Amino acid sequence: MPSCPQCNQSISANTITCSYCGLELKAHGHPGIDLHRAQGDAYLCDSCTYHQDDSCTFPQRPQATTCTLYQDVTAAQERRLDVSEIYTIPRWRKYSGWIVLGVIVAISIVLVVI
Template identity: 35%
Template sequence: MFTCPRCKQPVNSQAATCPHCNNQLKAFGHPGMPLYQSTNEEALCDRCTYHLDDTCNFPQRPDAKSCTLFHDYSIPLVPEAIPASQKGWAEIKNWLYRHRGLVAIALLIFVSVILVWAR
């Protein structure tokens, strides 16, 4: 559930239009296409990544109040990379996860050998 930008009423996240004020919430009426809307009178372009790097070709630019391509410039497009100090451990965990059957068999053999030597 999220709130409608116009009437501030709770709305189902899959709804294409707001049942309270009939505001369009999804682009082209398709539930998979989000439609970003300005909550006040300022344009979305002022804080959009594509407007700032001049790659936006939206016809309502620079005064768009709703847009399908909006991305806030304060949020990075690419997530932060894993620090080098943690990269080695992450690679080991990934390898162990991918080969967990082989690791389980190796542990079973190891425990069996320990039990045989203990007698």
């Protein structure tokens, strides 16, 4: 069972606010949106993948202490992709433009010869 980050009391995983100290645990009052919090004086942006690749659009960046989209850089680096997770584009779809152009050229050559 998880505990509140502020008062360390046991709470339910779907609790929106802590009943002991009133700390908001879920974002926007929705039990499905986790609200990540910085530990101590550090900012979340320092260790977030969105900040590292400069794709973060959060207004409080780079001093965000709470965020709903936070992804830890170290966790992302430790995770390895499985072969089944990688989608490969079939050749005929990858080169479909060239195939269509080749068919048009072939048809026009046949029409010129006839």
